[in-house]
Amino acid sequence: MDIYFFDLDKTLYWYDFRHRLPELSRLSGASQYRLASTWWADGYEVRAEAGEWPTVDAYLDEFAKVTGGTRLTLDEWAAARSRAMTRIDGSVAALRRAAELGTVSLLSNNPAPLAAALPRLAPEVSEILNGNVLVSFMLGARKPTRELFDRALAHYGATPGDAFLVDDSMPNIVGARDAGWTAHHLADINEIPQTDALSVAIEAFAVRRNA
Secondary structure: OOEEEEOOEOOOEEEOHHHOHHHHHHHHOOOHHHHHHHHHOOOHHHHHHOOOOOOHHHHHHHHHHHHOOOOOOHHHHHHHHHOOEEEOHHHHHHHHHHHHHOEEEEEEOOOHHHHHHHHHHOHHHHHHHOOOEEEHHHHOOOOOOHHHHHHHHHHHOOOHHHEEEEEOOHHHHHHHHHOOOEEEEOOEEOOEEOHHHHHHHHHHHHHHHHO
């Protein structure tokens, strides 16, 4: 069973945190400096991505507690995040093609609200994935740790040889390859993802697996 795992940020959607932070500040009432210097710089987001606050409510409660702002609703959290996201059409086309060749799945380092809000944030991607969504908080580990890759395979009852990963992060690519996966680094030139090379890599994996 071939499984094509796709990262989200800077892989399926371009992501620019600079467009997210001001809206989070406006909605929560906490300053941009306070948000960045507590939740992100102090490592709370990384901890959330690894599953420390595994529900939407737990995450949003902790976010308000740490930053001192008004507690956000999921809709507000999603509205702020959506400002940072721009669909990469070539990557979405590659995801659709991969779905014709095998199983496709998201594999993203993110906290619980991302999974809950995905149909709103990335409706076309969500439709193609058809429920195959693995976000790191669900697995209790983050890329590029070996635990993350092993648990993702176990979720689908797959082997390393079945797995293809596309990701913008080279450490994640190295981690996947060390776990026995095939992995393609989605490079960008001046913030333009090189999706033509991604399409070639997907077709090459399919041909090699089916030879």
